[in-house]
Amino acid sequence: MSKQFDVIVIGGGPGGYIAAIRAAQLGFSVACIDKWKNAKGGPALGGTCTNVGCIPSKALLQSSEHYEHAGHHFADHGIGVTGLSLDMNKMMGRKNTVVKQNNEGVLYLFKKNKVTFFHGRGSFAAARDGAYDIQVAGAAQEVISGKHIIVATGSNARTLPGTPFDEETVLSNDGALRMTAVPKKLGLIGAGVIGLEMGSVWRRLGAEVTVLEGLPTFLGAVDQQIAKEAHKAFVKQGLKIELGVKIGEIEHTDQGVSVAYTNAKGEALTLDVDKLVISIGRVANTIGLAPEAVGLILDERGAIVVDADCKTNLPNVWAVGDVVRGPMLAHKAEEEGVAVAERIAGQHGHVNFNTIPWVIYTSPEIAWVGQTQEQLEAAGRAYKSGTFPFLANGRARAMGDTTGMVKMLADATTDEILGVHIVGAMASELIAECVVAMEFRASSEDIARICHAHPSLSEATKEAALAVDKRTLNF
Numbered sequence: 142m143s144k145q146f147d148v149i150v151i152g153g154g155p156g157g158y159i160a161a162i163r164a165a166q167l168g169f170s171v172a173c174i175d176k177w178k179n180a181k182g183g184p185a186l187g188g189t190c191t192n193v194g195c196i197p198s199k200a201l202l203q204s205s206e207h208y209e210h211a212g213h214h215f216a217d218h219g220i221g222v223t224g225l226s227l228d229m230n231k232m233m234g235r236k237n238t239v240v241k242q243n244n245e246g247v248l249y250l251f252k253k254n255k256v257t258f259f260h261g262r263g264s265f266a267a268a269r270d271g272a273y274d275i276q277v278a279g280a281a282q283e284v285i286s287g288k289h290i291i292v293a294t295g296s297n298a299r300t301l302p303g304t305p306f307d308e309e310t311v312l313s314n315d316g317a318l319r320m321t322a323v324p325k326k327l328g329l330i331g332a333g334v335i336g337l338e339m340g341s342v343w344r345r346l347g348a349e350v351t352v353l354e355g356l357p358t359f360l361g362a363v364d365q366q367i368a369k370e371a372h373k374a375f376v377k378q379g380l381k382i383e384l385g386v387k388i389g390e391i392e393h394t395d396q397g398v399s400v401a402y403t404n405a406k407g408e409a410l411t412l413d414v415d416k417l418v419i420s421i422g423r424v425a426n427t428i429g430l431a432p433e434a435v436g437l438i439l440d441e442r443g444a445i446v447v448d449a450d451c452k453t454n455l456p457n458v459w460a461v462g463d464v465v466r467g468p469m470l471a472h473k474a475e476e477e478g479v480a481v482a483e484r485i486a487g488q489h490g491h492v493n494f495n496t497i498p499w500v501i502y503t504s505p506e507i508a509w510v511g512q513t514q515e516q517l518e519a520a521g522r523a524y525k526s527g528t529f530p531f532l533a534n535g536r537a538r539a540m541g542d543t544t545g546m547v548k549m550l551a552d553a554t555t556d557e558i559l560g561v562h563i564v565g566a567m568a569s570e571l572i573a574e575c576v577v578a579m580e581f582r583a584s585s586e587d588i589a590r591i592c593h594a595h596p597s598l599s600e601a602t603k604e605a606a607l608a609v610d611k612r613t614l615n616f
């Protein structure tokens with residue numbers, strides 16, 4: 142007889158492994174199947190996020206920022222650096238160690254919470270007797286059975302038709318995080334989150350970076366006042382960003398890759414680079430899951446169709462994270478994983494899509510929660526706006542990093558905070574206060590009346606709240 146579980150989770154990324162742990166905490170017998178292999182063929186739990194996403198990208202962003210500071214900014218503090226050098230092997234090795242620590246951390250958490258881990262590919266085999274048979278194809282083949290199935294199979298990088306990733310010269314996020322030498326010229330297609338983060342890493346390390354973006358607007362989903370400020374900073378740093386391009390033929394050359402494109406003025410141009418990163422979004426992944434074996438419905442883009450509670454069309458089959466609708470973010474996947482485990486236990490798991498923060502970990506960082514000015518205007522919502530520049534913040538001056546601002550948008554009548562948008566140092570940390578405030582439906586006056594530590598960047602958030610009422614104290 143096959144092994145029986147209350148809950149089987151397919152996929153061990155942030156959506157899946159967190160769902161498995163929460164389900165185990167709630168007293169269920171839980172299995173999690175994940176197929177990711179490390180260089181030695183062993184398990185590498187944590188999914189895209191841990192292996193080729195959030196974690197390695199942030200490790201390289203940190204290393205490359207240190208390098209840039211040592212090379213260009215230490216002198217401002219009176220610190221002289223001679224003989225600055227770059228050891229790519231060491232930098233990549235450190236990144237790999239950080240990834241490994243996270244892989245092992247998840248395995249440890251599974252043991253601690255008594256989640257049974259299967260290393261291999263999971264696919265639907267059959268539905269019978271109120272349960273689902275899942276085929277596990279790993280070192281061995283076996284079928285396990287579960288009353289509830291949570292699919293958390295994530296996403297893959299989107300390819301440009303006719304230009305598959307070879308991870309040598311045409312790179313996805315995977316190859317972009319594994320280059321062993323700094324390319325002289327690096328091209329990126331797509332000025333989205335990955336384009337800007339990876340472009341920043343390699344520019345800081347010395348590459349000449351050009352980003353080609355199809356849309357005429359820079360970071361169209363971001364509040365445009367913030368996006369403009371960020372654009373200015375990136376261009377000043379030396380990132381070449383071409384907006385409104387149309388990509389044509391992409392050819393391999395002796396030197397690397399040649400990208401033919403038409404620019405916004407309609408001129409036909411060519412970009413010759415050593416390496417090309419294609420970062421034009423990601424697609425839901427159900428490869429090898431065999432959804433057809435049980436009649437699990439996907440939408441026209443290949444995502445698993447779910448309702449607001451992450452229920453699929455099949456009883457007791459749920460799906461969370463990048464494989465379903467909504468933003469492709471690790472913390473969104475985690476929240477859905479927790480909520481589904483709690484729903485299976487009969488509790489009222491809840492994800493508030495209005496308060497999911499976004500962060501782009503460039504320098505300056507860009508972070509936001511809630512609605513942009515453009516969205517409020519499109520919806521005809523009456524709002525008040527307050528901004529405060531880091532230039533007027535004592536801590537930012539002391540740090541020597543005064544780029545950017547905090548912008549707060551509040552309802553014109555009730556003063557409820559509708560969105561907060563930050564471009565500047567540590568925006569990723571500053572946004573947390575704003576998420577809490579919005580989750581508790583705070584007003585801008587609430588933030589304005591709360592004591593913030595001095596000197597801290599968070600005072601800029603308080604001042605932006607004061608600015609909503611046109612009464613900043615330090616500007």
Ligand code: FAD
Pocket residue numbers: 151152153154155156157174175176177187188189190191193194195196198261262263264293294295296314335426428429430461462463464468469470471472473474502
């Ligand atoms: P995934 O993390 O993709 O995990 C899915 C897992 O399922 C994988 O391990 C996969 O191997 C496994 N799997 C798939 N099919 C099967 C199967 N049939 N059987 C067994 N296992 C299977 N998000 C942020 O919030 N912050 C960031 O800073 C951030 N940075 C990013 C940087 C990059 C370069 C990239 C590419 C993404 C980044 N993201 C970031 C997005 C984030 O990585 C994803 O939103 C998140 O990983 C989604 O989690 P998930 O659990 O849905 O899927």
Ligand code: NAI
Pocket residue numbers: 330331332333334335336338353354355356386388419420421422423468469470499500501502
């Ligand atoms: P993205 O959606 O952020 O950006 C893709 C960009 O490519 C867009 O600006 C789009 O207009 C452009 N584009 C699409 N097709 C194009 C074409 N044919 N020619 C030129 N430009 C084109 O996607 P990206 O950067 O690939 O990242 C995928 C996802 O991964 C993100 O949306 C995000 O959900 C997640 N991620 C999150 C991070 C974070 O939270 N810090 C970091 C990195 C990724």
